[in-house]
Amino acid sequence: MNFAIVGAGFTGAVLAQELAKLGHIITVYDSRNHVAGNCYSERDKETNIMIHKYGPHIFHTDNEKVWSYVNKYGEFLPYTNRVKTTSQGQVYSLPINLHTINQFFSKNI
Ligand SMILES: Cc1cc2nc3c(=O)[nH]c(=O)nc-3n(C[C@H](O)[C@H](O)[C@H](O)COP(=O)(O)OP(=O)(O)OC[C@H]3O[C@@H](n4cnc5c(N)ncnc54)[C@H](O)[C@@H]3O)c2cc1C
Incomplete structure (x- = not known):
């Protein structure tokens, strides 16, 4: 057919x-x-x-x-999932973890 x-x-x-x-x-x-x-x-x-x-x-x-x-x-x-976001001109890792918090607040917790 x-x-x-x-x-x-x-x-x-x-x-x-x-x-x-x-x-x-x-x-x-x-x-x-x-x-x-x-x-x-x-x-x-x-x-x-x-x-x-x-x-x-x-x-x-x-x-x-x-x-x-x-x-x-x-x-x-x-495929490797690497998600980033930007805030006020800076690049941050997502999902949010301790590293993201350290980056965001310029801390070393
Ligand atoms: C933004 C987005 C992200 C997605 N992400 C994923 C993902 O990460 N993983 C995953 O598994 N799936 C994902 N999907 C779903 C995936 O794209 C669909 O499941 C898959 O493409 C469906 O295949 P299909 O052949 O049924 O339709 P389609 O891929 O839509 O193919 C249909 C084809 O028919 C053609 N067509 C339609 N009507 C006509 C017409 N009248 N005459 C001539 N040609 C025509 C179109 O041009 C098209 O090429 C995503 C879809 C979108 C829109």
């Missing part, structure tokens, strides 16, 4: 892949000029830093089947 799939995000990509494996003919349409939907990432031309164009994307799963499936089709980069 012929299938037209609208959207090249995770949903469309998985459907297209699974239907193609069954021998169906698939055409995927997307109004954007790239695949991956809202999970799309690209390198910033100036800094070469990978940016998440539509929002942060951390892949969460504790399902071995899902993890094994997605790893067949893409490479995942390790």
Whole structure:
């Protein structure tokens, strides 16, 4: 059978892949000029830093089947959560801990 799939995000990509494996003919349409939907990432031309164009994307799963499936089709980069905030021109660590308090009040507690 012929299938037209609208959207090249995770949903469309998985459907297209699974239907193609069954021998169906698939055409995927997307109004954007790239695949991956809202999970799309690209390198910033100036800094070469990978940016998440539509929002942060951390892949969460504790399902071995899902993890094994997605790893067949893409490479995942390790992620470390380091949150900072600014107040009156100074940079502080978040979540607030003793170090943040020492920084904020210029103390050595
Ligand atoms: C700001 C933000 C942060 C997020 N952070 C995370 C995160 O950290 N971790 C996480 O797991 N998830 C996160 N998500 C959710 C994740 O983006 C979605 O779960 C995932 O993208 C859904 O995939 P999808 O294929 O269903 O839809 P989408 O990724 O939205 O893809 C749909 C595609 O269909 C196309 N499309 C829609 N309508 C048409 C049309 N009529 N014609 C042609 N093309 C069309 C769109 O252009 C798009 O490319 C975040 C989402 C947002 C918005």
